[in-house]
Amino acid sequence: MGTLSVTKADHLLWLGRYVERTYTTLRFILHAYDVALDDPLGNWRDQLEELGFREEEENPYTFVRDCLFSPTLPSSIRHSISAAYDNAVTLRDCVGTEAIAYVQMAYDNVGSAETSESPLLDLQAVIDDIMAFRGCIDDYIADDAVRSIIKVGMGIERIDLYTRLNFELERLPQEVHRLASRINRTGIAYDQESFRGVVDMVFDPAFPGNMTYEQLGELLKLDAHIFG
């Protein structure tokens, strides 16, 4: 591929971020929905509010539908996959039609699920498409920098979401380790000090057991500054 313009690198990074945002948010919403059935007043609503979902709706099913399909909520699955799609279609020359097809299918399947009688079942197809996209990157994209930027985008987003949601924090060291193995292969500049700060926090032997709300906020800030 050779030279990547700043615009293209930006699209690659955000393709990775939005694909990951769709995937993790979807998994989390399905999890929250399940919890909500048994515990209507539980913490799940607060956690979804961390993503920007501030609904007055009391019925968990209706609330979750808004989180999934609202065209106006920027954290909805529909919004995230649309943004992933918008980035993907500009990258056909470096990502390839075969790989982009999985983002296209995820986008189409969100649309189908929205009009389905069993959207939460049908959204499994979206998870399948995203996993296929993640998997096919290694096979279809020859350029290491292109692959690495997408994967780094996914990593940055995953760290952001897990931290924001206080969700599966024990997986963060693994995610940061993956990020460390990729970030220098992107060929794009990043804030090394912020990245070192993230590494220090998640590899602290006490992590995540003793994390305060403020410390999670600090971790979020550092993660945001890596490519900020």
Add this chain to the structure above:
Amino acid sequence: MAYESLVKYTPKINQQLARYGVKFGIYKNGHFDERLFPFDAIPRVIDADAWDTLERGLIQRVDALNAYLKDVYTEKQAIKDGIIPEHFAFASAGYLPQCEGIVPPKGIFSHISGIDLVEDKDHTWYVLEDNLRIPSGASYPAVARNLCRRCDASTFRDLPIRENRDYPQMLREVMDNVNCGGINVVLTPGRYNSAYFEHAYLAENSGAVLAEPYELFVEDDVLYYGGEDDRQRVGAIYRRTSDEYLDPLCFNHDSLIGVPNLMAAYRAGNVAIINTPGNGAADDKGVYYFVPKMVKYYLGEEPILKNAPTYLPIYKDDMAYVMDNLDKLVIKEVSEAGGYGVVFGSKLSPEDLELFRQRIIDDPRNYIAQEVVDFISLPTYIGGEVVPRKADLRAFVLSGATTRVWPSGLTRYARQAGSSIVNSSQGGGFKDTWVLSR
């Protein structure tokens, strides 16, 4: 029939086309929307003899058009010799004075020419329009062919169907032929262009970089892709933007898009622009009338392909004929494209007919009138049954080291029974075009 085995796969092939994002964009009521381009698996089939005639005619026509473009921007001999009236040549909206005196690399102006044809009921082909600026549509049949081949082994094994999936390779050869040193770039106006899928697809499959205007810059009359620190020289640019948005310093000064000084790099011979700016001087609906004369003048040959019988109201006799027969003719606005500005006199109310009559009298240069060519319908699978639909053919002629015709083409069909409007923007679908080798 050859197609019968494919008909039943039409829905599945369309699903696969959706999977690959084979779409076109359309603006309606100020809103951008992406639509699938409906595909019909029943192909247009052109036998070897008919193709041989078409191919020779298309090469001849495009060679003459290239000769005219070179002439109109340099010597102007055909105008001096009275072959094309001066007021027609230079009053054309597509003629760009900014391109005066520039001869592009290897003297090729129209590298990718899309020639729209129809076949009438006695199997005569008529050229309806020459598209020498940014003709689109070659990617769709190439993608569809790949899917059709997966549906029916025996048809593709037994019939001598010529390959059409090599279009991106042919495009690459055209770009390489005029490349002035550097990478090849497909320049797209961006994500919200109606043919964006095609821009991206052709870049991917020809090995070119897909770039938007702001990813390119000119320094010391050399075009680069990338940024200050990491950049690559561009030797050929397959632009899919209109002339007026290519270079804001040269054309549309109010434009926020385009590559400043691109024309300076081009004028200095440091980059090839495919197709050359200013080609609209030769694909104007009015100049179309003169193409058979160009063939005779530049090539000394009889035209192989016919124009649809056309009248120019600017000529007294033609104006009289048009006025007497307006209700039987097709009226076309010279400055319009994409099926817009086309009106069938037979479908106008008496009031509208009078309105058009007056418009033609007021601005005769802006209109041509043509006899209605009763072109053939092709069997088309719509709504679960095979029905006849009017269809045209856009043939693609590529001018590189030699002039070649892509052995296929975009066959577009009208969705509505009896309609002759085949444009995708107006609901038309497409078919693959099978050219048989024997």
